[in-house]
Amino acid sequence: MKWSLLALVLGMSGTGAAEERAPAPADASARPAASRPAEKAKPPKTAKPSGAAAAKPPAAAPPLMLPPPKTNYLPQVEDLEPEPLKEIPPDVKVPPVYRQPFVWDVPRVKDIIDVPGVMLADGIPVRMKAVRSAEKIEPLMGHIVDRWVEWGLYVAPPEQQPQKLREPMLTALDPERFITYTVIFQPNPDGTTTLYLGEADMSKPPGAMSTVAPVFPGAEGVLTSDLETVRSVTYSVRAKETEVDAFYKTELAKAGFKEVKPRRFRAGQEEVELILKPLQPGQQSVSVMRRTVGPEAATPGGD
Numbered sequence: 283m284k285w286s287l288l289a290l291v292l293g294m295s296g297t298g299a300a301e302e303r304a305p306a307p308a309d310a311s312a313r314p315a316a317s318r319p320a321e322k323a324k325p326p327k328t329a330k331p332s333g334a335a336a337a338k339p340p341a342a343a344p345p346l347m348l349p350p351p352k353t354n355y356l357p358q359v360e361d362l363e364p365e366p367l368k369e370i371p372p373d374v375k376v377p378p379v380y381r382q383p384f385v386w387d388v389p390r391v392k393d394i395i396d397v398p399g400v401m402l403a404d405g406i407p408v409r410m411k412a413v414r415s416a417e418k419i420e421p422l423m424g425h426i427v428d429r430w431v432e433w434g435l436y437v438a439p440p441e442q443q444p445q446k447l448r449e450p451m452l453t454a455l456d457p458e459r460f461i462t463y464t465v466i467f468q469p470n471p472d473g474t475t476t477l478y479l480g481e482a483d484m485s486k487p488p489g490a491m492s493t494v495a496p497v498f499p500g501a502e503g504v505l506t507s508d509l510e511t512v513r514s515v516t517y518s519v520r521a522k523e524t525e526v527d528a529f530y531k532t533e534l535a536k537a538g539f540k541e542v543k544p545r546r547f548r549a550g551q552e553e554v555e556l557i558l559k560p561l562q563p564g565q566q567s568v569s570v571m572r573r574t575v576g577p578e579a580a581t582p583g584g585d
Contacts, residue, residue, distance in 0.1 A: 390416040446503035495570040496533040
């Protein structure tokens, strides 16, 4: 009776455990000898809890948390280890283009002028800088080309270099970063040369061009500058000078501008100036500058 009450308290949680703890019959000698199994060595008994500890069932073990399965194609981020940097052998010559962006190098520099603001070439942002050198154009062109080739930039043959202005112009391409480098060489009366250095990021999609003034149909190489004090648009076009003049007189009049001087138009405190330079027969270089000016002086009236 005592063993039966103890089994009820423990809850009979496992059949195997219940069988091990089942009490022997009161009269063991009453069973036939054949039915009794052979006696074996019994393992040592462990101490059983008593009192209140025996009445409390054991706490359930926390569920086993398995790690998430790993993909067979991509390693986990925590499994990735950075590869050690590989040193370049001293006998291997690597173009500097693979190490850092191109750095301008102009010999015999006298002045450096940073052009502020944003300039757009066909809708692409361009960073500009002006450098005045004591060298002539020919040595400067050779030095710039050698510098580009040494740096690993791509330089198109001279016959494939676009010449959209009257001044000589050269362009190179960084094949890794897709940045173009352009130089415009302008001779000065004192024998020096001004180099206009431009860098355009061709990897980004073109943005919207700023509205400065109407552009003659068929314009090529449109370059827009949006500075703090003046905005301008420059391009070349295959047209006669009289055709360009007539175009701007008509279009600016539609916008409310009145010609106050030859090729200078005004509307309120806005002034537009037109500059034309012939490049070759039938082709013009067009520059349109738009600026804010002060109010016109009042004209004294009669009595």
